[in-house]
Amino acid sequence: MSACPLYGSIIKPPSSSTTLSLLLRKPPLSCNFPTLILRNRNSIFALHSYDAVSTQNAIRFDVQDSTATDSAEVVVEPAEAPPSDSVVADAKPQEKLTKLRKKKVLFQEDDDTIDNRFKLRNGREVFEEKAYLVGVERKGDNEDVFGIEESLRELEQLADTAGLMVVGSTYQKLTSPNPRTYIGSGKVSEIKSAIHALDVETVIFDDELSPGQLRNLEKVFGGDVRVCDRTALILDIFNQRAATHEASLQVSLAQMEYQLPRLTKMWTHLERQSGGKVKGMGEKQIEVDKRILRNQIGALKKELESVRKHRQQYRNRRFSVPVPVVALVGYTNAGKSTLLNQLTGADVFAEDKLFATLDPTTRRVQLKNGKEFLLTDTVGFIQKLPTQLVAAFRATLEEISESSLLVHVVDISHPLAEQQINAVDKVLLELDVSSIPRLMVWNKVDKASDPQKIRLEAENRDDVVCISALTGDGLPEFCNAVQEKLKDSMVWVEALVPFENGDLLSTIHQVGMVEKTEHTEQGTYIKAHVPLRFARLLTPMRQMCVSQS
Template sequence: MFDHHQPAEQAILVHITFPQEHAREDLDELQMLVASAGVVAAAVITGPRQTADARLFVGSGKAQEIAAAVQQYAADVIIFNHTLSPAQTRNLERLCQCKVIDRTTLILDIFAQRARSFEGKLQVELAQLKHLASRLIRGFDNERQKGGIGLRGPGETALETDRRLLRDRISMLMQRLEKVSKQRETCRKARQRAEVPVVSLVGYTNAGKSTLFNQLTQSDVYAADQLFATLDPTLRQIRFPDFGALIFADTVGFIRHLPHDLVAAFKSTLQETREADLQLHVIDISDARVEDNIAQVQHVLHEIEADELPQLKVFNKIDRTEQQARIEYDEYGVPQAVYISAQAGVGLELLRQAIVTRLSDRFVAMQVQLPPDALNWRAKLHEAGCVRQEHFDEQGNCLLQIQLSVALWERLNKQSQTLLQSCVLTG
């Protein structure tokens, strides 16, 4: 048998330390990104700089060091842990005679590998093309004018043709995504009509969101110890014994300096986060950068206008620390944080308890007795999706156990006083 396995690409990683806070990146995170992309780090080149060089990003001496490493390790690609301009990328490729990519391109490549759904693939391609559009260049030989029969006049350059084709493709992708977004919005409105609370899992990538999602919903969403293991959003409806129906939404993990093209492309996906009734902010408590990761997630939530929603912090992976499973409350007795281990299944019951407590102020559970002449309200309550149990007594009364949001209960009562007059609240 022939071995058709393709050898992994060999990469030279470049990490430059800048004094400015906004320009800093994390070397450990770069190595995790590279591993997640299936690339082997042959060497890591680091160094300090006050500011980026306009021509090569690094100094000429450091650029020569990178070029020598490419030759020494027969590297296939140079990966910078920073954002490079098109000119810097081009100059480095000419000097090192090797493909050069930056942090944004690396993240886009990982997203391209992870996308499984139709929508996810469209989103990734749109983000990649938007990124490419700003760096499209042609050499002098390709700048000749096109002409000929039927194409008299100035014509257009090959570069202009490529840009036009890119614009056309981007426009087509945006139209397709708009259709998919409308379908997703229809499903979202149906869930809102049913008044089923949505709990969205957010957090830094590799914090354990998918593992926790699987534990809570008894699902088999792909989970792995790598960055961006989950890309496409997954929703599951389950029932909590003391509460009723809940929808859990697992979303893509965040990362520091998440490319803006990705945020824009995944706007409809991130809408699940924006319109949740409760956010579970899953945090890897064993990570040395835990505080920075929390800040980065809050920054992305602010970018997508989802930072004002009710949030419950879930400190995960306590099995790697000396922490114990527990709930932390604020001064009013409201759960603010839960310490668990999703992998080991420790503290999950405490988490369920905290979720129910946080949602209880927005949802009410009660028993309703409808007489035979008010059964039209039985249909309305079923249509709203808030009936948990029902049975009829010997007199023909309908006994319903319902759970619904406070807002829906007030809205139903505003429509008519019949419900209040017909109902006997027994719980």
């Protein structure tokens, strides 16, 4: 069995001599099913997380053991056994344990303080860790349009969404981040003082840290402080929020790909033992761990592929009824789900948190004039979106690439609305969807400081509609604009539909834009804009029409 390279620390002491109630802080990149091995002078015993009460960011193990003492050492292993060619497979249990990183159980807080820090969020118990945020403002960097303070504010929102309690933040102006520690040595000392003064448990960096930076910072801050970056935090939020099998697979894949280059960390103590040289057991173990992880990544990709095939079949079935599909895209928290709920009476989870939605939801929008279209809600975007996530969510985002129209929902009341628009455009560019027509929607007009000014500005531009998804203001105009835009993506047909194809005629009315119908002896003569896929169906009737004229 191989050790999990990233793990939590014990944050709650045994509460009585007979019941050992341990809270294992779950790291952002923890294994899904860790085994906890508790070892003291007298005994070694293993627990599996499925025996445990799982909270969003902590796992509670309740065990009956009167021999447990506060000097117990704790290690965490993944539950699954490695492939049989693993070099550690034959090692004796005792030896294996010595290879694992050990941690002293530290009991610093009493039960009451700890219990107060459990908060109920969305019906789940979350342990509020104390977090400290750190950013770097690059001197003369015009690309960093968000500005460091705004970027840190967004990071705070992300931390809050993940269930952390932000107790402080700091940033430093640098030409470029320090390759060893991301920030300069003076700043490192300042953060170390803040860690002690504020009892900080997690330090979060606003940019993705290299594996080396992560390792060095963990070393200077000390073993009990968890160091993570924006990417790990976003991955953690996605992990917490993944509700479907497909979303879970996608997040696990992204997490493992993030983890792969960072695997060295676990074995640094072995490297030290071998006199600082990276040869020997530690190195072999890294290779084994990397191979195991690569195998798991391969298996996950295969499983995702089969899930995708199912989804494709479902989508093909949906396309057999040629209702145009409109995809809602936009920055996280812009109001996409609220808009879908308002228009369709759907019950998609919408809240003032980042990444409320992970899975695409599609609902039918029926208009008063009898027309209809399908509206798809998608995962929100964010600046500095981890590339692993974009890649892993490509399947989900296929919903976007196969739609007839993209509706870009913008929170126009946000002070950085323009920067958010640019961040979304950047992701859309990566997704290669430039050929799909777009409609821009300025949402939350009710919340803007000067709604009238916003409305006037929108009127001067022909590609923007102002709405309030919350109050329903502007929704009829939105539906009209969607229809007009859809018309642009349709093709013009003139066809003679025989009377026996009455169903077809009503579908044309449903999905297309009918300009004229005329009953003739041979059937109904129709002039309309219809979706391209549908136009193909009508080809024989179009020829009939030509031969008639």
